[in-house]
Amino acid sequence: MTQAVSNARHVAFDLLADVLDRRRLLDEATTANTAFSALDSRDRAFVRRLVATTLRRLGQVDAILATFVTKSPPKAIRHLLRLGATQLLFLETPPHAAIATSVELSRVLKLDGLSGLINAVLRRIDRDGRAMVAAQDAARLDIPGWMYESWEGYYGAGTAHAVASACLEEAPLDLTVAADPASWAGRLDARLLPTGSLRRHGGDVTALDGFAEGGWWVQDAAAALPARLLGDVAGREIADLCAAPGGKTLQLAAAGARVTAVDLSRKRLERVRENLGRQRLSAEVVAADVASWQPERLFDAVLLDAPCSATGTLRRHPDGLHLKSAPEVTKLAGVQARLLRAAAALVRPGGTLVYCVCSLQPEESEPQIATLLSEGAPFVREPVRPEEVGGLDELITPQGDLRTLPCHLAELGGLDAFYACRLRRSA
The missing domain is CATH 1.10.940.10 (NusB-like)
Incomplete structure (x- = not known):
């Protein structure tokens, strides 16, 4: 030895x-x-x-x-x-x-x-x-009881077991490219997923073709979907709230949006700036508490990637199995509600609001939207269309929201779990 x-x-x-x-x-x-x-x-x-x-x-x-x-x-x-x-x-x-x-x-x-x-x-x-x-039964042994039971009650026994089993597998390496994904797939020996992301298995990221020149960035395929729900953003004023580490900011900037990236953590915003520099992209970067931030203008669209329990990323972060708790989820749900109200106030009439979380926990998803709308916020749901998510109907809930699960695309390596809802503000 x-x-x-x-x-x-x-x-x-x-x-x-x-x-x-x-x-x-x-x-x-x-x-x-x-x-x-x-x-x-x-x-x-x-x-x-x-x-x-x-x-x-x-x-x-x-x-x-x-x-x-x-x-x-x-x-x-x-x-x-x-x-x-x-x-x-x-x-x-x-x-x-x-x-x-x-x-x-x-x-x-x-x-x-x-x-x-x-x-x-x-x-x-x-x-x-x-x-x-x-x-x-690995799924029942490795997933904390409170977590598994919440999934079982919300998704049903079969789906909960499939989700839990998928969470125990290592996640592949997904990349988002600024342009021409088919060409980059060949250069990187990667698979082009139906959603537009590239997928590889392993490898030193910094040694891959295109890293230094900023042709792509690491981002789970599911995490790349919420920003795409904003459609054609070229020339539009977009606020990316709780933006760090910046994957969605990069997507929006690469698509031609005028992006304002806001996050509470100055340290995490440094990484956003570094990523923007490597990609040769620009955005306004603001260190502020989203709940109290009051910019001088409203935005054509607002993307709120709210702080959450991150149980949707357990494949990549298995420490979450041991560090998360049910009381923490309850506390986070309160934070999300406050941030969602603040985000809604930043959308101009006729504009778009996308709320998303990388969570499997029920209270961090649909109930947040139900509460916002029940309080009289002047928004209506704009359902996600299959063609916006690579034709994958299974990623769309009956309410028209985006819901990816680790067991989706299982034959290709699965996805992180994400929930996203798109709302349109009344004119």
């Missing part, structure tokens, strides 16, 4: 503890971890995959560990066992490597007295664990 591999697993241990013990977002933890940054690209990819898979499959892993460990071990030992079991059961790491490195790491962490336990448990998992995985 090389020192680099040992370091990689030590970093994975630290990141897992950051998420589960210190309740830190995985992206924030990796950014702050200098040892992670010091690894070479191959080891960074391994660490990221190991930690993400452990978080994604934690319910299954813990159920198996409970069979072999009758007493609750210290947190450090539990994390070591989780990482070792994940390698054996889900990453196809050679058993000798997964077990030996776990035992060695226990010694590095000065847990020598328990290295025998780690060795024995992982050997039993190597022998019996795969058969146990085959008998598990």
Whole structure:
């Protein structure tokens, strides 16, 4: 075993503890971890995959560990066992490597007295664990009960199980191009999806053709749809609210809109500016609280990508399985209602308002629109048409709103979950 591999697993241990013990977002933890940054690209990819898979499959892993460990071990030992079991059961790491490195790491962490336990448990998992995985209902074990039950009550049992199962798969790499997607598909060895996005599986983004010249940007195929609901935006005044990290701002600017990108976080707006610069696009960038922002003019269209629970992005951010809670969703729903009222006030008569969230939670979607309209806001729904979403009728709700689910386009790798509603202000 090389020192680099040992370091990689030590970093994975630290990141897992950051998420589960210190309740830190995985992206924030990796950014702050200098040892992670010091690894070479191959080891960074391994660490990221190991930690993400452990978080994604934690319910299954813990159920198996409970069979072999009758007493609750210290947190450090539990994390070591989780990482070792994940390698054996889900990453196809050679058993000798997964077990030996776990035992060695226990010694590095000065847990020598328990290295025998780690060795024995992982050997039993190597022998019996795969058969146990085959008998598990992964969707019910890995998705928190409150989350799964909310999906089941809203989408029905069959769809909820399909959604949960899809959330446990790694998401592919989706790209939005400024122009000529068919040509870029060939250059990037990517598949052109019906919705217009490009899809690849893996690869170092910065090394791909066109990254430096700004021909495209990373954006899930579902996340690219709400901005397209605004139609032809060339020359129109558009406010992109809660805009960071800026994917929708880039879409609108590339389509010729005069965009004002607004976000509360100055730090996150720096990323918007960086992305605009790389794409050689321009937009007005404003640091402000959308709920109280009072510009001097109204807009032809307003896109509100409201802060939400982000349960629709669990494929990419499995830490959300362990960091989200039902009370947080309730709190966020209140924030969304306030922001939606503020956004509605910024739309000129005859203009368009699109509200969207990357969430699977019911209270963050249709009820927000129902409340706005029941309060007398001068808007009417403008239903989404199939041709606006690549002809995929299944992405449109009976009310005419956009609703993508992780199990949609399953044969092509699925989608993030997004809800969007388009409203037209009365003239």
